[in-house]
Amino acid sequence: MDKQQIKIDIISDINCPWCYLGEARLQKAIAQTQDKYDFEVSFKPYELNPSAPQQGENKREYFVRNYGPAGLSRLAESSRNLVEAGQAEGLVFDFDKSTEVHNTFNGHRLIWLAGKYKLQLPVAKALFVANFTNGENINDPAVLTRIGAEHGIPAEKLSQFFNSEEGKDEVKTLEQEAQQAGISGVPAFIINDRYLISGAQPTETFVNVLQQVAPVYKTIATDGATCEVGGNC
Numbered sequence: 526m527d528k529q530q531i532k533i534d535i536i537s538d539i540n541c542p543w544c545y546l547g548e549a550r551l552q553k554a555i556a557q558t559q560d561k562y563d564f565e566v567s568f569k570p571y572e573l574n575p576s577a578p579q580q581g582e583n584k585r586e587y588f589v590r591n592y593g594p595a596g597l598s599r600l601a602e603s604s605r606n607l608v609e610a611g612q613a614e615g616l617v618f619d620f621d622k623s624t625e626v627h628n629t630f631n632g633h634r635l636i637w638l639a640g641k642y643k644l645q646l647p648v649a650k651a652l653f654v655a656n657f658t659n660g661e662n663i664n665d666p667a668v669l670t671r672i673g674a675e676h677g678i679p680a681e682k683l684s685q686f687f688n689s690e691e692g693k694d695e696v697k698t699l700e701q702e703a704q705q706a707g708i709s710g711v712p713a714f715i716i717n718d719r720y721l722i723s724g725a726q727p728t729e730t731f732v733n734v735l736q737q738v739a740p741v742y743k744t745i746a747t748d749g750a751t752c753e754v755g756g757n758c
Contacts, residue, residue, distance in 0.1 A: 528563045529739045535566065536703050536713040537649075538573045539632045539663050542607050542618060545653040547712040547725030549614045554731030562739055568645045570633035570696050571703050571711045574626060579664060581625035622660025632663045634692040635673055637699075638682070647676045 535551070537544035555564050574587075588596035604620045611618045632652050639648035651672045655661040661668050666687035673683045686692075703713075714722040714731075720738050722731065 528561060530565065531562045531735060531739050532565045532717050533567075534569050534715040534718075536569045536571050536708050536715065537711045538571050539629045539649075539652045539656055540573055540626065541711050542611075542657055543725040544712040545616060545657055546607070546610055546614060547714070548649070548653075549616055550725060550728045551714060551731050553614075553728040554735060557728070557732055558735050562735065566646065567640060568636050568649050569699050569703060570636070571700060571708065571713075572629055572633070573711070574628070575630070577626060577628040579628055581627045581662065581664065584624050584626050587626045617654075617658045619658055619660065622658070623656070625662070627656070627662055628664045630664070630693075630696065631666065631669055631687055633696045633700075634687070635669045635678075637692045637696050638686060639673065639676070639678060642678055644677050648673060648678070651676055 533551070535544075535548060537548065551566075555566075584600075585597060588600050592599060604618070608618045608620075636645055636649050636652070639645045652663055652669075655668060655672060656663045663669070669687065670683045673686075674680050706715075710723065712723075712725055716722065716734065716738050720734065722734055
């Protein structure tokens with residue numbers, strides 16, 4: 526019997542460390558259940574800070590402006606927690622590498638483009654690494670072009686991509702769809718266009734949900750009369 530199909534849309538932002546962590550945990554759950562299910566995974570854009578300037582914004586100033594002076598202590602505590610959680614999943618968070626909060630719209634355009642070549646997963650992972658491990662500017666067209674080329678997007682497609690309008694309307698439309706669906710925080714995982722998992726849940730939670738929403742049907746009788754699609758009875 527063919528494996529059941531499970532469709533998963535990952536709503537995330539490249540600037541969200543919990544999105545990186547949640548995606549890694551989801552992949553572990555997929556690895557644990559891939560003998561039962563076939564997965565179709567796609568990334569959908571969500572900008573946590575869509576008004577971020579193109580050149581970036583100082584991280585300390587950003588947190589003070591949005592959360593007050595207490596935001597800095599929250600940032601330090603959250604960073605420590607993320608470093609520890611990342612280590613448990615084999616991820617490296619090095620928050621000292623970058624002092625800037627970057628705009629992510631161009632990064633989401635690259636992920637959208639990668640989808641046309643079935644390369645979203647490696648490209649999205651590379652963007653997370655560039656941001657949280659290497660401290661690179663994930664809004665810089667040169668950085669994004671390099672990442673896209675390294676993961677299989679044709680160089681001729683990338684050469685003028687960020688100077689064009691391609692992907693802009695599509696990314697904005699996908700963001701609007703997420704907002705209209707009631708998504709107000711990321712990561713969010715939509716399974717089979719019906720079930721929502723919110724937040725970077727433990728791998729065990731993902732496994733349990735996958736098993737609940739797509740139970741394996743066991744064949745117990747095979748010789749009964751049937752009608753097939755098209756009316757062949």
